Amino acid sequence: MRRPLAIGAGLAAAWSLPALAPVVPAVSGLIGAERRLDGDGGVALTFDDGPHPEGTPAMLEVLRERGAVATFFLVGEQVERHRSLAAEIAAAGHRIALHGHRHRLQLRIPPEALADDLALGFHVVAEATGSAPHAYRPPYGIFSPAGLAYARRRGWRPLLWSRWGRDWAARATPESIAARVTEDLQAGDVLLLHDADWYSVEGSHRNTVAALPRVLDAIEEHGLRTVAA
Numbered sequence: 001m002r003r004p005l006a007i008g009a010g011l012a013a014a015w016s017l018p019a020l021a022p023v024v025p026a027v028s029g030l031i032g033a034e035r036r037l038d039g040d041g042g043v044a045l046t047f048d049d050g051p052h053p054e055g056t057p058a059m060l061e062v063l064r065e066r067g068a069v070a071t072f073f074l075v076g077e078q079v080e081r082h083r084s085l086a087a088e089i090a091a092a093g094h095r096i097a098l099h100g101h102r103h104r105l106q107l108r109i110p111p112e113a114l115a116d117d118l119a120l121g122f123h124v125v126a127e128a129t130g131s132a133p134h135a136y137r138p139p140y141g142i143f144s145p146a147g148l149a150y151a152r153r154r155g156w157r158p159l160l161w162s163r164w165g166r167d168w169a170a171r172a173t174p175e176s177i178a179a180r181v182t183e184d185l186q187a188g189d190v191l192l193l194h195d196a197d198w199y200s201v202e203g204s205h206r207n208t209v210a211a212l213p214r215v216l217d218a219i220e221e222h223g224l225r226t227v228a229a
Contacts, residue, residue, distance in 0.1 A: 018031050018033075018142070018143035018144060018147075019142045019143065021033045021141065021142075021160060022140070022142065022160055022161075028160060031148060031158075032148075032152075033143065033159070033160050034157065034158065034159050034160065034190075035160045035162045035190060036162050036188040036189060036190060037188045037189075037190060037227070037229065039187060039188050039227060040187070041187050041223065041224050041225055042188070042224065042225055042227030043185065043187065043188075043191060043219050043224045043225070044070075044071060044189070044190045044227055045068065045071070045191050045193070045215070045226050046071045046072075046073060046097075046190060046192055046193070047059060047070060047072050047073065047194060047195040048073045048099055048192065048193075048194050048196075049073075049075055049078070049099065049103065049194045049195065049196040049197075049199055050074060050075070050078060050089075050194075050196040051072075051074060051078055051082045051085035051086050051089065051195070051196065052082070052085075052196035052197065052198065052205060053082060054206075055195040055196050055205030055206075056072075056082075056196065057085070057088075058205075058209040059209060060089065060092055060094075062209065062212045062213060063092070063094070063212075064092065066213070068216055068219075068226040069095070069226050069227065070095070070226065070228070071094065071095040071096075071097050071135065071228055072089050072094055072096060072097065073097045073098065073135075073136075073137045074086055074089075074096065074099055074125050074133075075099045075100060075101070075102070075103050075198070076098075076101030076102070076123075076124040077101055077102050077103070078196065078198060079124050079128045079129075083128045086125065086129050087128055087129055087130070089129065090130060090131045094228070095135070095228035095229060096125060096129045096131040096133050097133045097134070097135040097136065097137065097159070097229065098118070098121055098122055098125055098135070098136045099136075099137055100117055100121045101117045101118065101121030101124065102117055103139045103198065104117075104139060106138050106139070106142055106143060106144035106147040107144050111144075111146035114144065114146055114147055115146075115150050118136075118147070118150055118151075122154070133156070134155075134156060134157055135158075135159045135229055136154075136156040136157065136158055137159055141161070141192075143158065160190070161191065162188075162189045162191075163180075163185070163191050164180070164181060164191070164192035165178070165180050165191070165192065165193050165211065167181075167193050167194055167205075167207055167208040167211065168197075168199075168200030168201060169201065169204075172201075174207050174208075174211040175211075175214075177207055177208060177211035177215075178211040178214035178218065181193065181215060182214075182215055182218035182219070182222075185218060185222045185224065186222075187224055191215070194208055
């Protein structure tokens, strides 16, 4: 009786292990999901969940004014609704990355359905932007073993983050977002923000827009620069 229980516990642990990657750096390394960049003074500014008709143009305008570059992890179902915005991100010179087609927790999706979702998301994003995504970040940063294996088969770079602004939270303010995401900032950091509020507190993207100039100021004050992830 103990052996089946032990096997079951082992399988459950193996299934859930990748889900720890966003909060346990050692697990990120173990599963091959990057949290940082190899670089010389660069910081990757990344945005999840877009495009969004208000948040995305506002972020793009701040980035344009400051001469900064970012990476946008796009959601296929939102690209279908806002194709011109997705194209605008690419036209502005920013890096296009994949966040899936639907914004769902991978651990709740059967492997075959997950593969279909990712394939569709990739197709939609690539077609709308003219840029095939090479980096992939799952919703909530949580990989399932099946999702991680599929990304590897496609040759996608699994990329998480080293610092986040928690800009999706109800209590977030522009000040708290900027302070949190730039705390102890170092070269190679990957910063997580959101240009949309589709899957978070309504209107949260406005706080991120207001925080972005402060974030860019902090990057410059540390003698760093923005680079595409």
